Amino acid sequence: MHERSSVADLVSQLRGELDRYSPGGKLPSSRALVDRFRVSPVTVSRxxxxxxAEGLVVTRPGAGAFRARPRPTAAPTGDTSWQEVALSADGAADLVPRTxxxxxxxxxxxAPPPGVVExxxxxxHPSLQPERAMAAxxxxxxxxxxxxxxPPMEGLPELREWFARGIGG
Structure with a gap:
């Protein structure tokens, strides 16, 4: 391996070999990788x-490196392409500026006209709010x-009974 790209070369080779290991399976030790690929320990650690960092390997100090378990796939995100058009000012050349x-x-x-309740x-509307009754x-x-x-940690007895009657049906 050449000194200038030894880390990238090793990453490429190890990435290609990860399929040999089951998720959670232990990779060869750093010392074994140094001997096998004839690189420095720093190159192996990098x-x-x-x-x-790519999420392909999990390292545990003192235990070694392990193939990472597959990450659960995220739910597909919604289509937000309409926002790019609706919210664009004049950033994209192919989009027409919006007014x-x-x-x-x-x-x-x-404000609504007098006598109108929105x-x-x-x-x-303030006229519909029972402010005096609520204050009292x-x-x-x-x-x-x-x-x-x-209140007691187990809850108020009256409230617990009310919920029990409602749930019990």
């Missing part, structure tokens, strides 16, 4: 580090004995 008509957005952000925001209920709950203490 080659094994490269294979480990956005913001009038629809501005209309939806504008339901599209996810929040109740929270004040009563805060004054109850034990309201500011920790």
């Amino acid at each position: 080659a094994l580090a490269q294979l480990a 956005v008509d913001a009038s629809g957005v501005l209309v939806s952000l504008a 339901f599209n925001g996810g929040y109740l 209920a929270l004040a009563r709950a805060g004054r109850r004995p034990g309201a500011w203490g920790r």
Whole structure:
């Protein structure tokens, strides 16, 4: 092996031989690799580090190098190609620069006319919020004995019974 590419050469040769070992199978020792390929121990350690970085080998100090178990394949990602077109400004030469008509957005952000109750925001209109009733209920709950203490670890008996009735059907 030539000095200038000995690590790359060793990585290439070891990558080609990994099929001989079952997942989790132990590779030859560093000393055996030094003798077999006539390279330095540093070259062997760098080659094994490269294979480990690629996820093909797992090294355990004092135990040796082992063929990595196959990684589970990730679920295929969704098609996001529409975003490249929709969100592109003028980065790609083959894409037409996009302009956005913001009038629809501005209309939806504008305050509604008097007397109109909107339901599209996810929040109740202030006239529909029971603020006084909620404030009174929270004040009563805060004054109850034990309201500011920790509940028992096993849970509140009344709540457990309620869940048991609901689950038991």
